[in-house]
Amino acid sequence: MALDLSAIRAAHVRIRPYIHRTPVLTSASLDARCGGKLFFKCENFQKAGAFKSRGAVNAVFSLTHAEAARGVATHSSGNHAAALARAARLRGIPAYIVMPSNSSPAKIRNVEGYGGRITLCAPTAQAREETCARLVTETGAAMVHPFTNEHVMTGQGTAVLELLEDAPDLDLILCPVGGGGLLAGTATAAKAVHPSIKIIAVEPAGAGDAARSFAAGHIIPLEHAATIADGLRTTVGEPNFAVMQRLVSGVATVSEEAIIAAMRQLWETLKIVVEPSGAVPYAALLENNLRVTGQRVGLILSGGNVDLDALPWMMKQP
Amino acid sequence: MALDLSAIRAAHVRIRPYIHRTPVLTSASLDARCGGKLFFKCENFQKAGAFKSRGAVNAVFSLTHAEAARGVATHSSGNHAAALARAARLRGIPAYIVMPSNSSPAKIRNVEGYGGRITLCAPTAQAREETCARLVTETGAAMVHPFTNEHVMTGQGTAVLELLEDAPDLDLILCPVGGGGLLAGTATAAKAVHPSIKIIAVEPAGAGDAARSFAAGHIIPLEHAATIADGLRTTVGEPNFAVMQRLVSGVATVSEEAIIAAMRQLWETLKIVVEPSGAVPYAALLENNLRVTGQRVGLILSGGNVDLDALPWMMKQP
Numbered sequence: 083m084a085l086d087l088s089a090i091r092a093a094h095v096r097i098r099p100y101i102h103r104t105p106v107l108t109s110a111s112l113d114a115r116c117g118g119k120l121f122f123k124c125e126n127f128q129k130a131g132a133f134k135s136r137g138a139v140n141a142v143f144s145l146t147h148a149e150a151a152r153g154v155a156t157h158s159s160g161n162h163a164a165a166l167a168r169a170a171r172l173r174g175i176p177a178y179i180v181m182p183s184n185s186s187p188a189k190i191r192n193v194e195g196y197g198g199r200i201t202l203c204a205p206t207a208q209a210r211e212e213t214c215a216r217l218v219t220e221t222g223a224a225m226v227h228p229f230t231n232e233h234v235m236t237g238q239g240t241a242v243l244e245l246l247e248d249a250p251d252l253d254l255i256l257c258p259v260g261g262g263g264l265l266a267g268t269a270t271a272a273k274a275v276h277p278s279i280k281i282i283a284v285e286p287a288g289a290g291d292a293a294r295s296f297a298a299g300h301i302i303p304l305e306h307a308a309t310i311a312d313g314l315r316t317t318v319g320e321p322n323f324a325v326m327q328r329l330v331s332g333v334a335t336v337s338e339e340a341i342i343a344a345m346r347q348l349w350e351t352l353k354i355v356v357e358p359s360g361a362v363p364y365a366a367l368l369e370n371n372l373r374v375t376g377q378r379v380g381l382i383l384s385g386g387n388v389d390l391d392a393l394p395w396m397m398k399q400p
Numbered sequence: 401m402a403l404d405l406s407a408i409r410a411a412h413v414r415i416r417p418y419i420h421r422t423p424v425l426t427s428a429s430l431d432a433r434c435g436g437k438l439f440f441k442c443e444n445f446q447k448a449g450a451f452k453s454r455g456a457v458n459a460v461f462s463l464t465h466a467e468a469a470r471g472v473a474t475h476s477s478g479n480h481a482a483a484l485a486r487a488a489r490l491r492g493i494p495a496y497i498v499m500p501s502n503s504s505p506a507k508i509r510n511v512e513g514y515g516g517r518i519t520l521c522a523p524t525a526q527a528r529e530e531t532c533a534r535l536v537t538e539t540g541a542a543m544v545h546p547f548t549n550e551h552v553m554t555g556q557g558t559a560v561l562e563l564l565e566d567a568p569d570l571d572l573i574l575c576p577v578g579g580g581g582l583l584a585g586t587a588t589a590a591k592a593v594h595p596s597i598k599i600i601a602v603e604p605a606g607a608g609d610a611a612r613s614f615a616a617g618h619i620i621p622l623e624h625a626a627t628i629a630d631g632l633r634t635t636v637g638e639p640n641f642a643v644m645q646r647l648v649s650g651v652a653t654v655s656e657e658a659i660i661a662a663m664r665q666l667w668e669t670l671k672i673v674v675e676p677s678g679a680v681p682y683a684a685l686l687e688n689n690l691r692v693t694g695q696r697v698g699l700i701l702s703g704g705n706v707d708l709d710a711l712p713w714m715m716k717q718p
Contacts, residue, residue, distance in 0.1 A: 393714075
């Protein structure tokens with residue numbers, strides 16, 4: 083299997099019974115503010131609250147019967163963990179989830195709520211990978227990496243297929259980039275459907291590895307992430323970076339202030355709950371990093387999982 | 401003109417170019433929590449952020465050319481003021497809005513943003529009515545009362561027409577009641593379309609005049625409103641009460657704790673921004689005031705205008 087349009091279309095058929103077809107929202111007042119026509123693909127309304135359900139369901143339902151019987155495993159503290167646990171339950175198989183011991187109780191409860199079997203580990207990348215590798219060895223479970231797994235990237239590409247059905251003549255798509263699973267799927271699908279479309283990746287300046295790597299032509303790992311956008315605190319993956327180099331026009335970075343202001347404007351104007359990572363593409367328009375006057379712009383609102391007790395505009399900034 | 405189904409259908413045709421057809425959301429997890437099948441009519445996504453746009457547009461576009469030329473007037477500090485200012489601007493006529501001098505700067509800016517001409521008055525019911533009456537005398541503007549105006553009640557009834565198109569076989573509708581404009585329109589439309597449907601009004605216990613009045617058989621004015629649901633701090637109107645007596649099965653009251661918990665659950669689960677007044681119907685299910693096991697229940701989420709700096713779960717309760 084390759085990551086291409088036909089695989090993404092096949093994934094869309096495979097996952098359709100298990101995911102929402104999310105709406106595309108528009109707003110005259112947000113359009114007026116940035117001078118373009120904006121189309122927000124609301125993956126915050128997706129099952130388990132984020133686009134991650136697309137890739138997780140595709141990965142789980144692409145396994146053979148024999149593979150599936152041994153379960154799936156991953157390491158993640160966020161939306162991928164919940165989405166994979168949910169997808170595994172839909173197929174009736176175990177999901178082994180490695181989470182750092184400092185994960186919030188709410189995130190642990192959320193994964194447990196979907197039936198995930200949690201193993202806590204020390205909060206380092208090394209401990210996560212070693213613990214997960216041990217679990218895979220012990221159980222025979224299939225490893226489903228949050229963004230380098232090909233079925234995951236393929237599944238994430240289905241969101242933009244729907245966006246382009248609802249808004250067929252986009253000039254530009256703004257997509258958040260962390261590990262690059264959503265970006266790889268989005269760029270692959272969109273450029274195949276409309277070769278003239280431009281794809282811009284957006285990330286927090288405080289986790290700006292994708293922009294630096296894109297400029298350098300090779301991956302420069304993120305050493306320290308300082309951003310409220312917790313879904314994007316990750317170095318871009320190898321296969322993801324390869325797609326980025328081939329299909330993406332540029333990488334914009336945004337400040338923490340712009341992310342928070344963007345999140346708040348989306349809540350106030352669209353009346354929807356969007357998490358910080360999901361507000362990152364719109365933040366690029368707020369900061370005038372990108373001029374979109376007269377253009378039709380698709381933005382992927384990647385998720386809506388936030389702690390309502392700790393909203394950023396009520397917190398002290400570091 | 402009378403408040404009846406044919407008037408509400410005519411209003412729907414009249415206002416359609418100027419309002420959103422709002423979506424109806426469902427949630428498996430909220431269904432599981434209350435044992436019924438819930439259909440949320442999302443008027444928080446309506447133009448100007450609340451169902452009030454329906455009645456305001458209907459009132460403004462029902463005026464003759466000569467009447468309209470003199471403008472419209474109302475007294476309101478909330479969603480009706482913004483909706484009326486917006487409707488007047490759509491028709492290119494002035495809107496004179498009387499607001500109490502203690503209205504929040506955000507609310508004043510909002511009405512100004514829609515082009516409303518604001519007159520501030522002392523924060524008493526008497527001052528509001530006198531100031532508004534004087535404005536009407538001076539300008540010849542048409543008074544558009546927030547809930548007793550017949551065109552307003554008729555316009556508000558269009559939301560449930562759409563809900564019943566999307567969810568035709570409801571057993572029960574839960575509708576918030578303050579002045580009773582939404583309730584009168586909703587009950588009139590729903591009972592005419594489906595005579596077997598039950599309508600339950602829901603209000604905060606801290607502004608419980610509708611429940612007391614319904615039990616007594618005559619209006620008992622609200623002397624003191626103590627509720628976070630600022631859209632419902634009003635005594636039910638005379639024509640509204642008459643419709644309520646004829647068509648409504650009962651009035652449920654809910655605690656402040658239930659309103660806040662309901663609002664938070666809707667935000668967390670549906671990923672949408674709902675104001676306290678809009679969360680009141682769902683609060684009745686949370687508090688087990690109503691059992692809906694096995695029933696198909698429509699809930700009208702009346703609006704989404706909230707101050708994101710003052711969310712109730714972050715405030716000290718009185």
